[in-house]
Amino acid sequence: xxxxxxxxxxxxxxxxxxxxxxxxxxxxxxxxxxxxxxxxxxxxxxxxxxxxxxxxxxxxxxxxxxxxxxxxxxxxxxxxxxxxxxxxxxxxxxxxxxxxxxxxxxxxxxxxxxxxxxxxxxxxxxxxxxxxxxxxxxxxxxxxxxxxxxxxxxxxxxxxxxxxxxxxxxxxxxxxxxxxxxxxxxxxxxxxxxxxxxxxxxxxxxxxxxxxxxxxxxxxxxxxxxxxxxxxxxxxxxxxxxxxxxxxxxxxxxxxxxxxxxxxxxxxxxxxxxxxxxxxxxxxxxxxxxxxxxxxxxxxxxxxxxxxxxxxxxxxxxxxxxxxxxxxxxxxxxxxxxxxxxxxxxxxxxxxxxxxxxxxxxxxxxxxxxxxxxxxxxxxxxxxxxxxxxxxxxxxxxxxxxxxxxxxxxxxxxxxxxxxxxxxxxxxxxxxxxxxxxxxxxxxxxxxxxxxxxxxxxxxxxxxxxxxxxxxxxxxxxxxxxxxxxxxxxxxxxxxxxxxxxxxxxxxxxxxxxxxxxxxxxxxxxxxxxxxxxxxxxxxxxxxxxxxxxxxxxxxxxxxxxxxxxxxxxxxxxxxxxxxxxxxxxxxxxxxxxxxxxxxxxxx
Ligand code: BGC
Ligand code: BGC
Numbered sequence: 001x002x003x004x005x006x007x008x009x010x011x012x013x014x015x016x017x018x019x020x021x022x023x024x025x026x027x028x029x030x031x032x033x034x035x036x037x038x039x040x041x042x043x044x045x046x047x048x049x050x051x052x053x054x055x056x057x058x059x060x061x062x063x064x065x066x067x068x069x070x071x072x073x074x075x076x077x078x079x080x081x082x083x084x085x086x087x088x089x090x091x092x093x094x095x096x097x098x099x100x101x102x103x104x105x106x107x108x109x110x111x112x113x114x115x116x117x118x119x120x121x122x123x124x125x126x127x128x129x130x131x132x133x134x135x136x137x138x139x140x141x142x143x144x145x146x147x148x149x150x151x152x153x154x155x156x157x158x159x160x161x162x163x164x165x166x167x168x169x170x171x172x173x174x175x176x177x178x179x180x181x182x183x184x185x186x187x188x189x190x191x192x193x194x195x196x197x198x199x200x201x202x203x204x205x206x207x208x209x210x211x212x213x214x215x216x217x218x219x220x221x222x223x224x225x226x227x228x229x230x231x232x233x234x235x236x237x238x239x240x241x242x243x244x245x246x247x248x249x250x251x252x253x254x255x256x257x258x259x260x261x262x263x264x265x266x267x268x269x270x271x272x273x274x275x276x277x278x279x280x281x282x283x284x285x286x287x288x289x290x291x292x293x294x295x296x297x298x299x300x301x302x303x304x305x306x307x308x309x310x311x312x313x314x315x316x317x318x319x320x321x322x323x324x325x326x327x328x329x330x331x332x333x334x335x336x337x338x339x340x341x342x343x344x345x346x347x348x349x350x351x352x353x354x355x356x357x358x359x360x361x362x363x364x365x366x367x368x369x370x371x372x373x374x375x376x377x378x379x380x381x382x383x384x385x386x387x388x389x390x391x392x393x394x395x396x397x398x399x400x401x402x403x404x405x406x407x408x409x410x411x412x413x414x415x416x417x418x419x420x421x422x423x424x425x426x427x428x429x430x431x432x433x434x435x436x437x438x439x440x441x442x443x444x445x446x447x448x449x450x451x452x453x454x455x456x457x458x459x460x461x462x463x464x465x466x467x468x469x470x471x472x473x474x475x476x477x478x479x480x481x482x483x484x485x486x487x488x489x490x491x492x493x494x495x496x497x498x499x500x501x502x503x504x505x506x507x508x509x510x511x512x513x514x515x516x517x518x519x520x521x522x523x524x525x526x527x528x529x530x531x532x533x534x535x536x537x538x539x540x541x542x543x544x545x546x547x548x549x550x551x552x553x554x555x556x557x558x559x560x561x562x563x564x565x566x567x568x569x570x571x572x573x574x575x576x577x578x579x580x581x582x583x584x585x586x587x588x589x590x591x592x593x594x595x596x597x598x599x600x601x602x603x604x
Contacts, residue, residue, distance in 0.1 A: 006021060006022075006025070007021040008021040008022035008025075008088075008363075009363065011361075011363070011364050015355055015358040015359050016355070018354075018358050018363075019351055019354045019355050019358060020351075022088060022090070022354060023347060023350060023351060023354065025088060026088065026350070028333060028336060028337075028343075028346075029051075029052060029329075029333065030052045030086075030088070031346050031347070031350045032052075032329055032332045032333050032336070032346070033051050033052025033053050033054060033329070034052060034054035034090065034318075034350050034353050034354070035054060035312075035317065035318050035319060035332065035346070035349055035350065035353070036051070036053055036054055036055070036318070036319060036321060036325050036328060036329060036332075037053075037054065037055035037056065037057060037093075037095070037291060037292075037318050037319060037320045037321060037322070038053055038055070038056050038057075038321055038322060038323075038325045039056070039057055039058075039059055039062065039321070039322035039323060040056050040057065040058055040062055040075070040079070041062070042321075042322060042323045042324070042325065043056070043325060045078070045079075045082050046082070047325070048079060048082035048083055048092070049082045049083065049085045049086050051325060051326075051329060052086055052090070053083065053092065053325070054090070054092065054093065054318060054353055055092060055093040055094070055095060055144070055291075055318060056079055056092055056093075056094050056095075057094065057095040057096060057144075057146075057320065057322065058094075058095070058096045058097075058104055058142075059097070059294065059322065059433065060097055060104065060428075060429055060432065060433025060434070060488060061104060061431065061432040061433045062096070062104060063104050063105060063106075063431070067104075067105060067106045067431070068105075068106065068107060069105060069107050069108075069139065069140055069373050069376045069377075070373060072105055072140035072141070072142070073139070073140045073141050073368065073370045073373060076094050076140060076141030076142060076368070077141055077367055079092060079094065080092055080094070080141065080366050080367055083366075084366060089363075090354070090357065090363075091357060091362040091363060091366035092366075093143060093144045093199065093353075093356075093357065093362075094141060094142050094143055094144060095142070095144035095145065095146055095201070096137065096142050096144075096145065096146065097145075097146045097147065097429055098133050098134075098136075098137050098142070098145045098146075098147060099113070099114070099146070099147045099149060099163060099429050100112065100113045100114070100133075100426075100427075100429065100430075100544075100546055101132075101133050101136065101385070101546065101547075102133060102136040102137050102140070102142070102376075103426065103429055103430045103431070103441070103546075104429075104430075104431060105136075105140065105376075105431075106431060106440070106441055106442070107376055107377045107441070107442060108136050108376060108377060108441075109132065109136065109377055109378075109381040109382055109384075109385050109443075109546075109547060109548070110385070110426050110430055110441055110443060110546035110547035110548075111129050111132075111133065111384075111385045111388055111546050112385070112388050112389055112392045112543060112544060112545050112546050113162040113163065113427055113429075113524065113543060113544040113546070114148070114149060114162065114163055114164055114165045114175075115161065115162040115163075115164065115165070115166070115524065115525070115543045115544065115567055115568070116388065116389070116392030116393075116542075116543035116544065116545060116564075117129065117165060117175060117388060117392060118164070118165035118166035118171055118172075118175060118567030119166075119391075119392045119393070119394050119541075119543065119564035119565060119566065119567050119596070120388065120391035120392050120563075120564060121171070121564075121565055122391055123174055123175055123177075123178035124178070125387065125388055125391060126165075126175045126178040126179050126182065127178040127179065127181050127182035128182060128187075128384060129179075129182065129384065129385070129388055130147075130148070130178070130179040130180070130181070130182025130183045130200075131182040131183070131185075131186070131187060131196070132381045132384055132385075133145070133147075133182075133183070134182065134183040134184075134196060134197055134198045135196040135372055135375070135381075136372075136375075136376050136377075136381070137198050137368075138195065138196050138197065138198055138368045138369060138372060139368055139369065139370060139371075139372030139373050139375065139376055140368060140370075140373070140376075141367055141368035141370070142198065142368070143198050143199060143360065143362065143368065144198055144199045144201065144256070145183055145198050145199070145200055145201060146201045146203060146258060147179065147183070147200065147201060147203070148175075148176045148179035148180055148183075148200065148202060148203075148249075149163040149164060149176075149203055149204075150164075150172055150176045150202045150203065150204075150245035150246060150249065151163065151164045151172070151203075151204065151208045151209035151242075152164065152166075152167065152168070152169050152172045152209045152210070152241055152242055152245065153166075153167060153209040153568075154167060154209055154210050154241070154578055154579070154580070155211075155213065155226055155577065155578035155579075156497065156525040156526055156568055156571075156577060156578070157213065157225070157226060157493060157494055157495060157497065157577060157578070158209070158211070158226045158227060158492075158493060158525075159226075159227055159428075159487055159488065159489050159490055159491055159492020159493045159494070159524075160208075160209075160227060160488075160489060160492070161524055161525040161568070162427060162428075162523075162524030162525060162543065162544055163429075164209060165567060166567030166568060166593075167567065167568045167569065167579070167593060168567075168593065169240070169241050169242075169244050169245070170244075171567065172245045173244045173245045173247075173248045174248075176202065176245045176248065176249055177245075177248045177249055177251070177252045179200070180200045180202065180249050180252050180253065180254055181252055181253075183197065183198050183199075183200040184197050184198070184199070184200050184252075184253055184255075185197065185253075191253075192253065192255070192359060192360055193359060193360045193361035193365075195369050195372075196369070196372065197360075199255060199256055199356065199360060200249075200254060200255075200256070201256045201257065201258050201291065202245065202246060202249040202254050202256075202257050202258070203257070203258035203260070203293075204258050204259065204260030204261065204262070204269075204293060205246060205257045205258065205259050205260055205269065205275070205276075205280065205290070206238065206242050206243055206246060206260060206264075206269070206275060207231035207233060207238050207242045207260060207262055207264050207269070208231075208242075208260040208261070208262050209242065210231040210232075210233050210237075210238070210241060210242055210262075211226045211227070211228070211229035211230055211231050211262050212226070212229060212230055212231070212232050213225055213226055213229075213495075213578075214229075215229035215230035215232075215263075216228050216229040216490060216493075217229075217299065223490065223491060223493060224489075224490030224491075224493055225490070225493040225495070226490070226493045227261070227489050227490030227493055228261035228262055228490060229262055229263070230262065230263045230264070231262050231263065231264045233264075235265075238264065243279075246280070246284065247284055250284050250285065250286050254286070254288060255287070255288030255289070255356045255359065256288050256289055256290075256291055256356065257280065257286065257288065257290050257291070258290075258291050258292070258293055259276065259290055259291070259292055259293060259296065259316065260293065261293050261296050261299070268296070268299065268300050270292055270293075270296050270297055270299075270300055270310075270311045270314065270316060271300050271310040271311055271314050272314055273313065273314040273315060276290060276314050276315030276316065277314065277315035280315070281315060287352070287355070288352060288355075288356055289317035289318055289349065289352035289353045289356060290315060290316050290317045290318070291316075291317070291318045291319075291320060292311065292316055292318070292319045292320045293320060294320050294322055295320070295321070295322055295323070296320070297311045297316070297319050297321075297328075304327060304328070304331045305331045305334065305335060305340075308328065308331045308332050308335055308341075309335050309340045309341055312332070312335070312341050312345060312346075312349065313340075313341060313345060316349075317348075317349035317350075317352050317353060318349070318353055319332075377442065382443075382547070382548055385546055385547060385548040385551070386548040386550045386551040386554065387551065388546075388548075388551065389542075389545040389546065389548050389549075389550070389551025389552060389554075390551040390554050390555050390560045391563055391564060392542070392543055392545065392551075392564050393540055393541070393542055393551075393552065393555050393562060393564050394540070394541040394562070394564040394565060394566055394595070394596045395538070395539075395540055395562040395564075395596060395597040395598070395599065396529075396539040396540065396541055396570070396591055396595070396596075396597070397533065397536060397537075397538055397539040397597070398537070398538045398539075398597055398599060398601055399537045399538065400516060400537050402477075402516045402517075402518055402537035402538035403518060403538045403540075403556060403558075403562075403599050404555075404556060404557055404558025404599050405454075405477060405518075405556055405557050405558070407455050407458075407557075408455075408457070409454075409458050409476050409477050410457065410458060410459065410476065411458070411459045411461065411475040411476060411477075412450065412454070412458060412459070412460045412461070412475060412476075412477045412478070412479055413461055413463070413466070413468055413471075413475040413477070413478045413479070413510060413513055413514050414447055414450065414460060414461065414462045414463075414478075414479045414480075414481070415462070415463055415464060415465065415466030415478065415479070415480050415481070415506050415509065415510045416464065416466065416480045416481040416482045416503065416506050416520075417437075417464050417481075417482075417502075417506075418446075418481040418482055418483050418520075418522045419445065419446050419447045419462065419464070419479070419481035419520075420445045420446070420447040420448070420462060420464075421437050421438065421439075421445060422438075422439060422440065422441055422443050422444075422445050422547060422549070423435060423436045423437040423438045423439070423440040423441075423486060424437050424483070424485060424486060424522060425445065425446065425522055425542075425544065425545050425546065425547075425549060426440070426441060426443075426486070426544060426546050426547060427484075427486050427487075427524055427544030428486050428487050428488030428489075428492065428524070428544075429488055430486070433488055433489075434486060434487055434488050434491060435486025435487070435488065436486060437485060437486065441547055442547065443546070443547025443548060443549065444547070444548060444549040444550050445549050446481055446520065446542075446549040446552050446553065447460070447462055447481075447549075448549060449549040449550040449551075449552060449553035450479070450553050450556070452550070452553070453550070453553040453554065453556075453557050453559070454553075454557065461475070464506075465505070465506060465509055466478070466480060466505075466506045466507070466508075466509035466510035466513065467509050467513070468513050471513075474512075474513050474514055474515055475513060475514045475515070476514070476515045476516065477514060477515070477516050477518065478510040478511070478513060478514025478515075478516070478517045478518065479518050479519075479520065479556075480503075480506055480507050480510050480517065480518070480519045480520070480536075481520045481522060482499060482503035482506055482507065482519065482520075482521060482522070483499070483503070483521045483522035483523040483527065483542075484522065484523040484524055484525075484527070487524070492524065495574070496528075496574060497525065497526070497527045497528050497571075497574065497577070498527065498528045498531070498574075499527055499528070499529070499532070504531075504532055507519060507532050507535055507536070508532075508535070511535045516537045516538075517535060517536050517537050517538075518536065518537065518538040518539075518540070518556070519536040519538070519539050519540070520540045520542050520552065520556075521539065521540065521541050521542060522542055522543070522544065522545070523541070523543065523544070524543070524544055525568060526541070526566075526568055526569070526570040526571060526591075528571065528572075528573060528574060529570075529590070530572050530573060530590060533590075540555075540556075540562075541564075541566070541570075558599065561598055561599065562596065562597065562598050562599050563596070563598070564596050565594050565595065565596035566591055566592070566593055566594055566595045566596060567593075568593065569589045569591075569592060569593045570589055570590045570591035570592075570595070571589050571590060572587070572588070572589055572590040575587075576589055
């Protein structure tokens with residue numbers, strides 16, 4: 001048999017013709033396999049080929065045991081080689097959550113989380129950041145990113161607030177489309193499939209940012225309060241607030257959409273025929289494929305067959321199983337054989353998946369381009385992240401000319417655990433699903449950056465509790481770096497967004513030991529600062545800046561201006577959360593959406 005004799009292998013043919021040729025050769029089992037997305041540790045190598053698996057993923061923290069770029073590349077290559085052994089050699093999509101750089105991988109550049117990019121208001125920056133992320137993914141063979149996150153978070157108690165660009169639909173729409181272009185197109189405008197591009201996945205369709213407190217499935221995780229809950233919005237509100245980012249993403253070439261864990265109209269999104277098939281694929285003209293979220297199909301019903309039938313018939317094309325693909329495939333094939341799922345629906349799902357694989361050029365280039373391995377974590381990309389950090393900082397208060405720090409400051413007292421902890425400044429979705437404090441990725445902490453940036457005549461002393469017991473007197477400047485510890489998803493749902501008692505003690509202690517106090521807040525959302533802001537001469541919201549703390553020092557020393565603007569309304573107290581709650585009176589927030597000073601004290 002001639003290996004290249006089948007029409008579908010011929011890159012000169014249009015993708016649609018190749019899809020039809022390949023589809024006509026496939027058995028039911030082969031089709032079902034293409035609809036299956038498996039977590040990498042949940043499948044033996046041989047099963048990838050034996051079950052014709054269509055996609056695999058690294059979940060949060062899903063690194064190879066040696067977490068290096070070379071090991072990532074070798075791991076993905078190993079999986080891809082299995083898929084290519086099948087009789088039709090259909091390549092795998094391999095996905096990861098590179099939501100702020102290829103951050104599961106040690107050595108990648110970790111960019112600010114989307115909340116900081118939202119503060120920048122800079123679509124060109126967002127596009128360049130997404131492109132750098134895609135290049136680091138592609139170099140390791142990961143051809144699929146579960147990003148951009150297009151939620152329009154309406155309640156900052158949500159543990160995914162920082163994954164969103166902001167509370168405003170227009171902002172999310174503009175920056176989400178920019179991120180999508182960055183992942184799917186080269187700087188020269190070459191399309192998806194060109195070296196350094198990856199398939200993007202706008203998520204989570206739709207209304208994930210609009211859930212109501214206390215509506216999450218309690219059986220899963222006691223602490224989930226908003227995440228995966230119920231979106232109470234009526235259809236007009238859902239369309240006005242949460243849908244527009246998808247319309248724009250599709251216009252910009254989105255070919256994969258991840259469905260939301262949340263529910264709407266009394267039904268899980270994963271079972272919504274109306275929103276998946278009629279609105280997304282019909283009305284919006286989405287021609288790519290839908291993918292489920294992690295184990296979300298199983299949550300439709302405790303009976304797997306019922307769940308599979310409901311979701312696939314609703315318009316779900318690929319299922320992130322993620323663990324037990326045998327059970328899933330068994331039920332999917334059973335449902336097709338019995339006619340509960342029509343072969344037309346299966347063909348439509350597989351057609352969509354194959355079309356994307358052909359358009360990505362995966363049949364011609366199934367392996368990434370590992371010539372990019374040497375560039376992972378390179379200086380050019382670190383400089384880009386540093387630029388992003390500079391543009392993400394929002395100056396909320398600046399009295400007595402506290403900022404920028406003057407060059408003739410002889411002594412700066414730095415306090416707070418977050419000042420010298422790269423894990424804290426990176427936040428969730430970094431090496432681990434939940435992130436982790438400590439020295440987890442290479443980069444520069446804020447303290448290291450301050451020391452590198454200050455004039456030789458300035459001494460930077462660090463005492464985490466801010467007491468400086470071994471020193472006499474007061475420093476002209478005190479810098480407290482405080483905020484939230486890393487979290488992700490519903491684990492970060494929190495009723496009270498006050499600063500921890502430990503951090504408040506740091507601020508009190510340092511206040512006693514300095515003339516002017518600057519507070520840098522590291523957090524995935526606005527925190528309540530009302531009870532201590534009077535003690536601070538300056539307050540900077542730095543969000544979750546990532547691996548390049550240098551960007552913070554640049555702005556503090558006045559080497560770059562403050563330009564960031566709030567992507568979320570900043571509440572005075574928890575009574576003002578969520579904003580626009582119909583049952584509470586509207587009161588003036590501490591800082592409105594869009595607020596941000598320049599160092600001169602003017603609204604920038
Ligand atoms: C999250 C998604 C993510 C997926 C894979 C889910 O729990 O909701 O955003 O893409 O896991 O890690
Ligand atoms: C995985 C994440 C996933 C989460 C969902 C974790 O174990 O690492 O990728 O989003 O489970 O609950």
